[in-house]
Amino acid sequence: MASAPRKRPAAEPRAGQKLSPRGELKRTQILDAAAEVLAVRGFAGTMLSEIAERAGTQAGSLYYHFASREDLIEEVLRRGVTLTMAHVRAALTELAPETSARDRLAAAIREHVRFQLDVSAYARASARSTGQVPAEMRARINREFRRYGVFLDELIMEAMADGAIDPGVDRSALRMLLIGAANWTTEWFRPDGTSNVDEIADLLVRLMLSGVAKPKPGRRLPKKSKVD
Amino acid sequence: MASAPRKRPAAEPRAGQKLSPRGELKRTQILDAAAEVLAVRGFAGTMLSEIAERAGTQAGSLYYHFASREDLIEEVLRRGVTLTMAHVRAALTELAPETSARDRLAAAIREHVRFQLDVSAYARASARSTGQVPAEMRARINREFRRYGVFLDELIMEAMADGAIDPGVDRSALRMLLIGAANWTTEWFRPDGTSNVDEIADLLVRLMLSGVAKPKPGRRLPKKSKVD
Amino acid sequence: MASAPRKRPAAEPRAGQKLSPRGELKRTQILDAAAEVLAVRGFAGTMLSEIAERAGTQAGSLYYHFASREDLIEEVLRRGVTLTMAHVRAALTELAPETSARDRLAAAIREHVRFQLDVSAYARASARSTGQVPAEMRARINREFRRYGVFLDELIMEAMADGAIDPGVDRSALRMLLIGAANWTTEWFRPDGTSNVDEIADLLVRLMLSGVAKPKPGRRLPKKSKVD
Amino acid sequence: MASAPRKRPAAEPRAGQKLSPRGELKRTQILDAAAEVLAVRGFAGTMLSEIAERAGTQAGSLYYHFASREDLIEEVLRRGVTLTMAHVRAALTELAPETSARDRLAAAIREHVRFQLDVSAYARASARSTGQVPAEMRARINREFRRYGVFLDELIMEAMADGAIDPGVDRSALRMLLIGAANWTTEWFRPDGTSNVDEIADLLVRLMLSGVAKPKPGRRLPKKSKVD
DNA sequence: CATGAATGAGTATTCATTCAT
DNA sequence: TATGAATGAATACTCATTCAT
Incomplete structure (x- = not known):
């Protein structure tokens, strides 16, 4: 007799996925806009108003497509990982079947950076x-996230099993350092041409595999000239 | 973010640095608290109320020590880099004078990770x-930030000059990838003992120098063949 | 409450009452739904979305049948009184012609409660x-509302004229107290069987007529006189 | 490492009751204002802005004293019952010790109406x-609410035990009908002098005890027995 | 006739900031 | 110096209303 719990506003396209193409389109535009804002402002700094503006809508209209700010953001973040994994996986699929585990791992790292x-x-x-x-x-x-982590971990394990990578290395730490270096690129990368994506990706792969040190100086060969 | 921004309206100790020891102490407590909050919440997610609580004060009281939220945060961030650089530099100072450029660079990376x-x-x-x-x-x-970047860059240059590191590498990219991997550790590192700081630091150094790949499997010896 | 109020902008069936049977049906469903929602949530708590859901429609569609939320609600409330009066009046009509004014009044109160x-x-x-x-x-x-009030008032007056009810009583206050007790039942009545409608109705009638006190204790006398 | 649950804004006088007299005063003003608004608009129709205005504050300022709209309202409603019960109880206390159960019950009903x-x-x-x-x-x-209900129920039981009230009556229904009639007065009572509080209260008491019917007309019999 | 989609005026809530004491 | 109290701009969210299809 008293009030009962409420919820759900007027419309509800959030529930059923069957959206008209028009609604589907706008929903996607909103997600895209949200992704861009999040990529720049981070979670706490992201405002619905900015997303709405970028999506060509009104802030209130977002609620027709998403139940809350968190819901919208959650979907973006989830897509972020899902898409990355899909991209990397697809890239691996296109490698020649006989590609070595080591090269597959290298390709994965490279594609992760590039995709991002x-x-x-x-x-x-x-x-x-x-x-x-x-x-x-x-x-x-x-x-x-875990799924993607496992996916990468398996690549590492295979490379180890194949003798391509030192099995003594802490797989988890290795993976996180690589992912970290890759993710952090978004903080400093300048899309204006100053930086070059492929070079960065290749450098990271090189770090993983062989590092950038030259064979021990002083020993082996003449090299000594550069005493400093 | 709220109200109309204004500049330095409150008392005055911010002007003259000479604070009573008690005020100096509280100021430090506030900065410490702010650093901890920022480390966890990020810039946008940091609230003065949480800082105040951790510092054992009231949010309003912060304004006696700092002109604004931004001022406080700015000082924390500035200290962050400054302290890091100071720590790394001090660590290098303690190395044996004859330490190679390569080892100095390695130590820098290692200390950066550890300090953080x-x-x-x-x-x-x-x-x-x-x-x-x-x-x-x-x-x-x-x-x-730039100062610290230059500092690291010089270490890299010296290592290159010394023949320890491939001079063909993009120094800037190399530095950012390393710093990135290091900074990102704060996202996944578990201080509960699951992770080990030194191992992580060492692994990162190893990535920089030699990577984790084992010599091309199947080809014994030729080692030297890879003169580059 | 939102936007700028306007008058009758939508289609038109609201103007001419002749609706297709189908439209008429839906209109009724909407009214029914609105009545149920209003009965539970009250005026301010009633949302068009909930009404629409219960009526198997979309909130926007309500505007084909009603010019505004207020219009819809107004019709429900108006019907509420109208129907109640019609019900009570019909019930009185079915009483034996010779029924006393007192019993007619009692029947009215009883039916009011029951209808509700x-x-x-x-x-x-x-x-x-x-x-x-x-x-x-x-x-x-x-x-x-006034019409119903007058209707009840006349019943009371007749009972007074008939000598059944103390003419010294404030008719208006009496009526409002009775109606109040009756209306308030909607706040506590449990339709699950815990409460019994007829018992409640009868008790209210009894309160009106004779109250629930037993003849002054201490004086044993007529007792039986109360044939009823 | 990720964010932790937050809560609690800057200040927190809500937690500790120790408020300065000034804060205590404002808090009371807010509660008073809220009570008045609630009494007129009902739960859903009550807006913080109106409360704030009546309390001579800003809507945002309410949050210094109460954690949320619901908290504020809850306290008002709770006080509503608590105060009513306290008032009624106090009134009973002032009755002569030898006052009969029947008169105590009558006084309770009367005071409930008057207080309200x-x-x-x-x-x-x-x-x-x-x-x-x-x-x-x-x-x-x-x-x-239950506590007050029990309180009233006990009064009824005592009156029944005392032989003042017909023990065959459903105590719960009786109580709710009386409370209902009393509460509903707030819907129609005109404080402008048209209505008279004491008359209303007395009438309700009379309904409870003896009703307003005159001894069955037409049948001459005991009539006189009813000395009253 | 109906509805999917959007709008925009509100409403509760948050939080940096102020200031009298 | 500190703080209790307040402010007000900004933000997420709601909901009646509109309208093209």
């Missing part, structure tokens, strides 16, 4: 704002 | 929240 | 949400 | 808006 810097705002958004996400949402998204 | 993970919330704060800082503040802080 | 609790959501809606209605609408609906 | 109409906006607020309150809050407040 060159292609997807979603990936950038994930990289930059996951860290500030409230615990609850964190927990919900974690599955996707 | 083990020692200083300021360093963590800088690492995690610099990216979200508004352009204005960014510009103001940039000097410190 | 057992039969009509419109009646419940009226009872529960009239009080919160904005002054303007209030004024518009008042005619119906 | 004449004295306390809190009581009116409770009476008018409890019905629309969301289930959660309802549950929380229910203790107070």
Whole structure:
């Protein structure tokens, strides 16, 4: 007789996925806009008004497509990982079947960097704002993250099994350092041409595999000339 | 962010640096608290109320010590870099004078990681929240960041000059990838003992120098063949 | 409450009452739904979305049948009183012609309670949400309410004229107390069987007529005189 | 490492009750204002802006004293019942010790009406808006309501035990009908002098005890027995 | 006739900031 | 120096209303 719990506003396209192409389009525009804002401002700094503006809508209209700010952001972050993994996986598929585990791992790292810097705002958004996400949402998204982590871990394991990578290395630390270097590129990379995506990707791969040191100086060969 | 911004309206100790020891102490407590909050929440997510609580004060009281939220945060971030550089530099000073450029660079990277993970919330704060800082503040802080960048760059150059590192490598990219991997550790490092700071630091150094690949499997010996 | 109020902008069936049977049906469904919602949530708490959902429509579609939220609600409330009066009046009609004024009044009270609790959501809606209605609408609906008030008042007057009820009683206060007790039942009545409508109705009638006190204790006398 | 749950804004006088007299005063003003608004607009129709205005504050300032709209309202409603019960109880205390159970019950009903109409906006607020309150809050407040219900129920039981009231009557229904009639007065009572509080209260008491019917007309018999 | 989609005026809430004491 | 109290601009969110299809 008293009030009962309410919820759900007037419309509800959030529930059923069956959207008209028009609604589907706008929804995508909103997600895209959100991804770009998140990639730049991070979780806490992202305002619905900015997303709306970029998507050519009104802030209030976002609620027709998403139940809340968190819901919208969550979907962006989730897509970020999902898309990244899909991209990397697809890239591996296109390698020659006989490609070595080592080269497959290298390709994965390279594509991760490239996808993030060159292609997807979603990936950038994930990289930059996951860290500030409230615990609850964190927990919900974690599955996707873990999945990608496992995916990469398997590549590393295969490379180890293949004798391409030192099996004594802490796989987890290795992976996180590589991912970290890759994700951090979004903080300093200048898309204006100053930086070159492929060079960066290649350099990271090189770090993983052989590093940038030249064979021990002083020993082996003459090299000594450069005493400093 | 709220109200109309104004400049230095409150009392005055911010002008003259000579504070009573008690005021100096509180100021430090506030900075420490702010560093911890920033390290966890990031720039946009940091609230004065949380800082105040951690510092054992009231939010309003912060304004006796700092002109504004931005001023406080700016000082924390600036300290973050400054302290990191000071720590790394000090560590290098303690090395044997004859230490090679390569080993000096390695030590720098190692200490950067260790300082961040083990020692200083300021360093963590800088690492995690610099990216979200508004352009204005960014510009103001940039000097410190650039100074540290130059410092590292010189270490790299010396190692190159010394023949320890491939001079063909893009120094800037190399530095940012290393710093990135290091900074990103704050996102995944578990201080509960699961992760080990030194191992991580060593692994990063190893990546820089030699990578983790084992000599091309199948080809015994030729080692030297890879003269480059 | 939102936007700028306007008058009758939509289609037109609201003008001419002749609707296709289908439209008429939907209109009724909407009114029914609105009555149920109003009965539970009250005026301010009633949302078009909930009404629409219950009526199997979309909130926007309501505007084909009603010019505004207020219009819809107004009709429900008006119906609430109208129907209640019609019900009570019909019940009185079915009484034996020689029924005393006193018994007619009793029957009216009884039927008011029963109609509200057992039969009509419109009646419940009226009872529960009239009080919160904005002054303007209030004024518009008042005619119906007054009409019912007069109707009841006449029953009371007749009972007084007939010597059944103490003519010294403030008719208006009496009526409002009775109606109040009746309307308030909607707040506590449990339709789950815990409460019994007829018992409640009878008790209210008894309160009106004789109250629940036993003849002054201490004086044992006529007792039996009370044939009823 | 990720964000942790937040809460609690800057200040927190809500937690500790120790408020300076000034804060205590404002808090009371706000509660008073809220009570008045609630009494008129009901739960859903009550807006913080109106409360703030009446309390001579800004809407945002309410949050210094109360954690949320619901918290504020909850306290008002709770006070409504608590105060009513306290008032009624106090009134009973002042009765002569030998006052009969029947007269004590009558006094309780009378004071309930008077307190509500004449004295306390809190009581009116409770009476008018409890019905629309969301289930959660309802549950929380229910203790107070039940306590008052029990209090009244005991009075009824004593009157029954004393032979003053027909023990065959459903105590719960009786109580709710009486309370209902009393609470509903807030919907129609005109404080402008048209209505008279004491008359209304007395009439309700009379309804409870003896009703307003005159001994069955037409049948000449005991008539005189009823000395009263 | 119906609805999917959008709008925009509000409403509760947050939080940096102020200031009298 | 500190703080209790307040302010007000900004932000997420709601909901009646509109309208093209």
